[in-house]
Amino acid sequence: MKTKVALITGGYTGEAEVSFKSAAFVQEKLDKEKYDIYPITITLDRWFHVTETGIKIPINREDFSLDIQGDIVTFDVAFIILHGAPGEDGRLQGYLDMIGLPYTSCDALTSALTMNKGYTKAVISDIVNLYVAKSVLLFETNRREAVAMVQQNLTLPYFVKPNAGGSSIGMSKVKESSALQSALDSAFDAANTGCQVLVEEFVTGREFSQGIFRNAKGELVVLPATEVRTTREFFDFEAKYVAGLTEEITPADLTAEQKERASQIIQDIYVRLNCKGMVRVDFFFEKDTDKFYFIEINTIPGQTPQSFIPQQVRALGMKEGDFYAELIEAAISPAPKPQR
Structure with a gap:
């Protein structure tokens, strides 16, 4: 029997456009023989699913179900690909916790905390070998x-x-x-x-972005880092989404010691913040000192073909569909004892 997946996208902010692209990529890569995938759009006005014939079916918010011509569809898991509010700030996770539907991302508390950059820095500031500006x-x-x-x-x-x-x-x-x-x-x-x-x-140095996730076995897996080089003053909105302004190198050219240090720090950040699913940590290696400076953490990172996480998954030698399946299975399976 196939696993029914609610692929939640959209959102209340200007990032909704990116959310739709990310969700489309995830849907394309997931194994249709194993998963029944229902894209669910959340906006300020309504929550709905669009059928293959173009009919908008409203979500029953009491239990997050769909009534498709008398057939009541309930879900086994929610795959959250909703950047910004309410998918990245914990509100959606709190709702899903209340109705008992497992999901692929960090929980409500961690999501709310990490959406606040200043509070996040305060929580992680004493991690060994980690520096904050x-x-x-x-x-x-x-x-x-x-x-x-x-x-x-x-x-x-x-x-x-x-x-x-x-x-x-x-x-x-x-x-x-x-x-x-x-x-x-x-x-x-x-x-x-x-x-x-x-x-x-301002910290001057080489800028990197690196993903990490916990797989279905409970193991932490650190993905290869991506180095970001941009012609802009910093990695701003235009640098992220306008072609030709940024060069992204995956896997990044780092020494064995830098890779090991970054991996350990990122694992410590993941554990300290009680993360779940996949997250992405952005950081600098400061010029001259080579210190690891934390920039921010993203708990619902982009999943377009050009996004950092898919790049890093491919660099690891893993197929994107298998990666997304790991996140789903980790969310719905009884959690084994976490392993570092």
Whole structure:
């Protein structure tokens, strides 16, 4: 009997477009002989499934079921490919926990925590060999004093970004004090980003992104790293989604020692934050010091053909469909004792 998979996509933010592309890729790669896949779109207005004939069937939110011409469809597992709210901030996971439907991502608490960059840094800051940039966390209530607070505590250049949100929306690099206010306003006013702003001292170095997941056996598997080289000031929204602005090298050219150190730190981050499923950690190796600097963690990473995780899965010698199947089986199978 096939496993019924609710492939949840869409969302409340501008990242919905990427979510649809990611979900389409996952659906294409999953084994149709093993899984019955039902794409489910979540928007602010409605939750629905579109049948092969183009009919929109609303989700019954009491139990997340579908009534397709009198046939009630319930699901064995939810595969969450919804970037931004409500799929990446824990709200969807909390709902699924309440109705008892297993899912492929981190739980509600971890998802909510990791959506907040400043809080995440506080939790992981004492991990061995991990460094975090000196920073100031700003709230709407102290917005008027923001410029002074940053200048008193940090040294130029600054990296200004919304404390929540994704796809580098509202982020900017500030080289001169005169540009700080504009950067703060852009970050504070970015949609769906929590009205909190994180300002960090800029770290100069090589930038990497690296995935990790727990397989159906309970083992942690660290994927090969991707190095990101961009012609932009940093890896911003345009660099991520406009062709030709970024070079991505997978697997990255790292020494054996750097690979081992990164792998251990990423595993420690995964365990410390109680992650589940697949996540992606972004980091710098600082120029001259070679220190590992944490940038952020993404608990619902992109899954388009060009996204980092699919690149890294292929570099590992694994098929994307087998990778997604591992996530599904890990979500629905009785959890074995976790292994490091």
